[in-house]
Amino acid sequence: MNKLILGRYFPGDSWLHRLDPRAKLLAGVYFIFVLFLANNWETYLVLGLFTFAVMRLSDVKFGIYLRGVRPLIWLILFTVFLQILFTAGGEIYLDWGPITISEFGLINGVYIFCRFVMIIFISTVITLTTKPIDLTDAINILLRPLQKLRIPVDELSLMLSISLRFIPNLLDETQKVMDAQRARGTEFGEGSLFRQMKTLVPIFLPLFVSSLNRAEDMANAMEVRGYQSGEKRSIFRQLYWRRRDTLSLFIMILLTTLLIWLRTEGGIGH
Amino acid sequence: MKPIVKVKNLTFKYDKRIEEETLSDLSFTVNQGEWLAVIGHNGSGKSTLAKLLVGLLEPEEGSICIAGLNVNDTMNRNGRSHIGLVFQNPENQFIGTTVEDDVAFGLENINMPYEEMVKRIGKALKLVDMYEFRSHDPSRLSGGQKQRVAIAGMLALKPSLIILDEALVMLDPKSRRELLSTLQHLIKTENITVISITHDMNEAASADRIMILEKGRIVKSGSPSLIFEEQLDLQPPFAERLKRELITRGGEFPENYMTEEEMVRRLCNYCLIV
Numbered sequence: 001m002n003k004l005i006l007g008r009y010f011p012g013d014s015w016l017h018r019l020d021p022r023a024k025l026l027a028g029v030y031f032i033f034v035l036f037l038a039n040n041w042e043t044y045l046v047l048g049l050f051t052f053a054v055m056r057l058s059d060v061k062f063g064i065y066l067r068g069v070r071p072l073i074w075l076i077l078f079t080v081f082l083q084i085l086f087t088a089g090g091e092i093y094l095d096w097g098p099i100t101i102s103e104f105g106l107i108n109g110v111y112i113f114c115r116f117v118m119i120i121f122i123s124t125v126i127t128l129t130t131k132p133i134d135l136t137d138a139i140n141i142l143l144r145p146l147q148k149l150r151i152p153v154d155e156l157s158l159m160l161s162i163s164l165r166f167i168p169n170l171l172d173e174t175q176k177v178m179d180a181q182r183a184r185g186t187e188f189g190e191g192s193l194f195r196q197m198k199t200l201v202p203i204f205l206p207l208f209v210s211s212l213n214r215a216e217d218m219a220n221a222m223e224v225r226g227y228q229s230g231e232k233r234s235i236f237r238q239l240y241w242r243r244r245d246t247l248s249l250f251i252m253i254l255l256t257t258l259l260i261w262l263r264t265e266g267g268i269g270h
Numbered sequence: 271m272k273p274i275v276k277v278k279n280l281t282f283k284y285d286k287r288i289e290e291e292t293l294s295d296l297s298f299t300v301n302q303g304e305w306l307a308v309i310g311h312n313g314s315g316k317s318t319l320a321k322l323l324v325g326l327l328e329p330e331e332g333s334i335c336i337a338g339l340n341v342n343d344t345m346n347r348n349g350r351s352h353i354g355l356v357f358q359n360p361e362n363q364f365i366g367t368t369v370e371d372d373v374a375f376g377l378e379n380i381n382m383p384y385e386e387m388v389k390r391i392g393k394a395l396k397l398v399d400m401y402e403f404r405s406h407d408p409s410r411l412s413g414g415q416k417q418r419v420a421i422a423g424m425l426a427l428k429p430s431l432i433i434l435d436e437a438l439v440m441l442d443p444k445s446r447r448e449l450l451s452t453l454q455h456l457i458k459t460e461n462i463t464v465i466s467i468t469h470d471m472n473e474a475a476s477a478d479r480i481m482i483l484e485k486g487r488i489v490k491s492g493s494p495s496l497i498f499e500e501q502l503d504l505q506p507p508f509a510e511r512l513k514r515e516l517i518t519r520g521g522e523f524p525e526n527y528m529t530e531e532e533m534v535r536r537l538c539n540y541c542l543i544v
């Protein structure tokens with residue numbers, strides 16, 4: 001569990017930490033779309049430098065970002081290989097029927113790889129520098145318009161925030177149940193796959209039951225304190241949009257302009 | 271004195287197929303501004319009674335009227351916002367991601383404007399002495415601290431009836447005494463009614479009235495001194511026992527309950543006079 005970097009928060013006080021979560025979220029999603037503008041080495045270089053600069057701004061060590069990529073590396077390499085093997089064009093280095101390794105294939109593979117890594121880096125930057133609850137609030141506010149389509153945005157984000165609040169409890173409880181089972185002689189992570197699966201049953205059943213009980217207690221506590229879904233609620237956790245938030249979006253626009261200018265059609269490449 | 275809580279022939283059971291009733295034929299009233307302590311063994315139905323009083327459970331028979339409204343008719347927010355209930359387990363009633371957020375939860379529900387919320391939260395957290403912890407998350411709080419936050423969350427809503435279901439059990443003796451006297455002061459000045467479920471005889475002894483539940487029935491109800499006199503299996507608090515002992519030896523003491531400190535002060539004066 002401790003190895004998972006994506007989705008974790010690192011407390012700090014960097015420029016990025018202080019940015020409004022809405023600005024970060026908007027810029028992050030926008031960045032993913034902007035990535036598709038890149039189609040030559042100049043544009044990728046610009047994007048790479050941008051990503052690197054953002055990572056430096058977060059005050060988090062570079063190694064931590066690399067650890068964020070690690071769990072996904074096989075998925076990335078698999079996609080890259082498919083891209084290399086099935087893209088044709090340019091000079092051909094190897095030819096086995098439908099499978100060819102071509103110049104364009106290789107270049108595309110490298111580009112895809114860069115794109116993946118940059119997406120992971122940028123989303124890691126966002127989650128490392130934003131409290132999960134702030135992110136939930138930002139999602140809530142940004143998705144508000146969907147309420148017109150009768151999507152219960154407020155309820156969903158309350159659900160999300162309560163789940164976030166109970167993750168540590170659930171981990172604690174898992175540890176407790178595992179210890180209790182160990183004290184009764186269960187050995188985890190040994191034997192055949194089937195046996196290992198079987199040792200999980202006595203963990204999940206008590207967890208499931210206690211979660212249900214907890215959910216009932218919570219629902220009671222919420223009801224007693226006047227919660228009713230669908231009613232208008234005020235918001236205590238206020239978000240403040242400051243100058244630097246506008247500035248960050250402005251930077252994104254600049255980046256877009258630069259990329260459009262550097263792109264192959266009509267850019268320097270021609 | 272006008273009664274604010276009126277319970278009449280209240281009967282309840284969790285499982286309709288079973289004969290045995292969790293609560294059977296309870297009738298009692300609580301006056302405005304009164305502090306009623308409910309005591310009884312584990313499983314005697316105290317928490318069940320608390321849940322019935324706020325309408326989380328529906329009575330099988332009988333009626334519950336609070337401030338003139340039938341609890342089960344007015345299942346809406348307006349009927350409830352003036353009743354505050356703090357549960358036994360502080361972990362499962364912590365909704366927010368931080369202390370402040372949790373106190374805010376009830377206020378958000380009544381759509382209170384932000385500035386007002388900030389004021390109320392600050393005040394409530396100071397009352398329970400948790401103001402310095404306002405930005406802490408629940409995983410960094412002890413059980414007693416979580417109980418205080420739960421009490422703050424309830425007080426912030428300014429209820430006129432407070433139900434405490436063993437809400438102070440995790441507090442150390444000193445903070446329990448302090449919080450109790452804070453609550454008692456608040457209750458006097460704002461004319462709040464309290465129903466306090468407790469195993470703490472000191473707390474029960476300082477109530478206006480004690481009600482004893484046993485297997486879902488009221489077996490006794492009356493002033494603390496009366497209850498401690500008649501109910502021989504109940505061990506009254508030390509100060510009370512001492513007082514009685516002294517009275518039998520010819521000492522002069524007031525009828526009502528005296529805390530340990532009052533007793534000490536009184537005894538010191540006594541010695542001086544003698």
Ligand SMILES: Nc1ncnc2c1ncn2[C@@H]1O[C@H](COP(=O)(O)OP(=O)(O)OP(=O)(O)O)[C@@H](O)[C@H]1O
Nearest residue numbers: 284285292310311312313314315316317318319358
């Ligand atoms: N959700 C439930 N479903 C079924 N039975 C229940 C439920 N909650 C409580 N009971 C039963 O109802 C009876 C009264 O329980 P209750 O929780 O009211 O006791 P209590 O007086 O609060 O005890 P304690 O002092 O331990 O808090 C018990 O016998 C208990 O087993």
Ligand SMILES: [Mg+2]
Nearest residue numbers: 316317318358
């Ligand atoms: Mg109970």
